Amino acid sequence: MEKWMTENIVQDVQKAYDVKIWATLPMRSVVGLASDRGRLIVKRYGQKQELSRERMEAIVDVKEQLANRGLCSPYLRTIEGQGYYRLGSDLLTVEPWIAGKHADFSDRFDRLRAVQAVARLHHVKLAVPYRLHVTQSIAQKFSYRLRKAVDVVNAGGLQGISQKEWDTCRRQAEHILRILPEEELQSLTQKSRDAGVLCHRDLAPHNILVQSGMPAKLIDFDLAGSDTPLYDLHQIFDHMAYRTGTLDWFDETLYAYVAIHPLSLREQALLRLLLRFPTPLLREIGELQAAHSARSKKRATMRVRYVNRLMQERLHANT
Numbered sequence: 001m002e003k004w005m006t007e008n009i010v011q012d013v014q015k016a017y018d019v020k021i022w023a024t025l026p027m028r029s030v031v032g033l034a035s036d037r038g039r040l041i042v043k044r045y046g047q048k049q050e051l052s053r054e055r056m057e058a059i060v061d062v063k064e065q066l067a068n069r070g071l072c073s074p075y076l077r078t079i080e081g082q083g084y085y086r087l088g089s090d091l092l093t094v095e096p097w098i099a100g101k102h103a104d105f106s107d108r109f110d111r112l113r114a115v116q117a118v119a120r121l122h123h124v125k126l127a128v129p130y131r132l133h134v135t136q137s138i139a140q141k142f143s144y145r146l147r148k149a150v151d152v153v154n155a156g157g158l159q160g161i162s163q164k165e166w167d168t169c170r171r172q173a174e175h176i177l178r179i180l181p182e183e184e185l186q187s188l189t190q191k192s193r194d195a196g197v198l199c200h201r202d203l204a205p206h207n208i209l210v211q212s213g214m215p216a217k218l219i220d221f222d223l224a225g226s227d228t229p230l231y232d233l234h235q236i237f238d239h240m241a242y243r244t245g246t247l248d249w250f251d252e253t254l255y256a257y258v259a260i261h262p263l264s265l266r267e268q269a270l271l272r273l274l275l276r277f278p279t280p281l282l283r284e285i286g287e288l289q290a291a292h293s294a295r296s297k298k299r300a301t302m303r304v305r306y307v308n309r310l311m312q313e314r315l316h317a318n319t
Contacts, residue, residue: 004044005031009087013042016078016085017094032097039097040076046090051222056084056091058129059221062198065126072218073098098217100209105243110216112256114208117216118200118236119260122229125196133193134201134225138234139182142277146173148286157288159297160304165312166285169278176277181270188228188267199227203236205243230267233257234274242280245310250275280307 005024013033014021019040025032033040045051060075060083067074075083076094085092103110150170152158158166192199200207201223209217233254241247254268263271284304291300 005042012087013085013092013094016080017076018079019076019094033094037076040094041097042092042094044087044090044092045222051091053084053091055131056093058131059224060084061129062126062132062224063221066121066124066198069124071120071124072221098209098219100211100214100217103205103208103210103216105205105240108249108252110210111240111249111253113210113216114203114205115233115236115253115257116260117208117218118203118229118232119257120215121200121218122197122232123261124198126198128193128196128198128226132198132225134189134199134227134231137182137189138185138228138231138274139177139180142173142177142180142279145279145282145286146170146177148289149282152285152289155289158285159288159301160284161281161308165308169281169308169311172276172278173282176273180273185228185230185270188230188270189226192228193226197226197229198224199229199232200224201227201231201235203232204239229261229263230271230274233271234279237271237275238279241275242307242310245313247275278311281311 003026005026010021010024013019020036021033022036023034025034030041030043033042045056063072064074064083066072073096076096077083078085083093085094103114105111105114153166161169200218200221202220203218207218207220209219237250237253240249240253250272254263254271257263258268281304284300284307288297288300288304291297
């Protein structure tokens with residue numbers, strides 16, 4: 001829970017934004033505000049989040065472009081005209097509170113609405129600032145996942161699966177990395193950059209809000225950048241596979257996307273290839289490193305065991 005919103009900071013925000021705050025509601029990573037300008041969300045960015053002032057200005061820029069096209073809400077401007085507020089060495093943003101619940105990827109309609117929101121984002125052509133040009137490729141991201149998991153296992157952190165199962169997972173990851181057409185993926189990234197495509201790059205269910213009968217809304221653009229849409233699609237489909245334990249929904253969900261933002265048959269084939277990389281299991285094994293207490297270790301081990309079972313079931317279903 002965020003408890004940094006002291007009375008002094010409330011007064012600073014009121015003065016900076018010319019807003020009257022009546023009440024605050026600390027949440028997991030943000031603070032809700034009840035004010036004379038409606039319900040608002042305030043978020044604080046500390047030094048650990050490595051969000052520079054220049055990058056924040058770039059995010060403010062693209063969010064305003066998206067807001068002009070009805071795809072998101074812009075940050076509120078301070079009385080000095082900035083889209084953020086300097087709070088000591090930290091940065092702070094204020095934006096309208098968007099109604100809705102977090103997407104449930106086990107629900108068919110939530111999956112379809114979520115991927116349609118992603119397609120609408122990708123279909124809009126923007127002037128993406130240079131600060132948001134992504135340098136890490138999908139292959140580099142996969143390599144990092146694998147190295148982190150290998151380091152954990154080599155340090156004696158293998159829990160929740162057998163050595164044989166880990167060896168199978170590692171070999172699968174290494175095989176996909178060998179056959180990934182990295183130059184082609186980089187070319188697709190450059191093509192998207194030239195076309196002004198913005199990717200969200202953090203498409204977890206809690207960053208997608210859904211309401212019955214309404215289009216889904218994307219929130220939290222902190223990691224947004226100019227990238228290939230395959231990055232976003234792999235990420236959101238990976239979350240869906242994790243939640244459902246299957247890929248039975250793949251064709252229908254992909255169709256909902258391409259009906260708004262076309263993908264070539266080659267790009268669709270590349271997406272299928274990317275989804276063969278054992279990202280969920282490598283991620284959970286890598287997270288074992290951060291588990292220190294007995295309770296957190298037990299929970300992390302249960303997640304590894306759960307994801308391994310899902311991936312084994314998916315493998316058998318496809319053979």
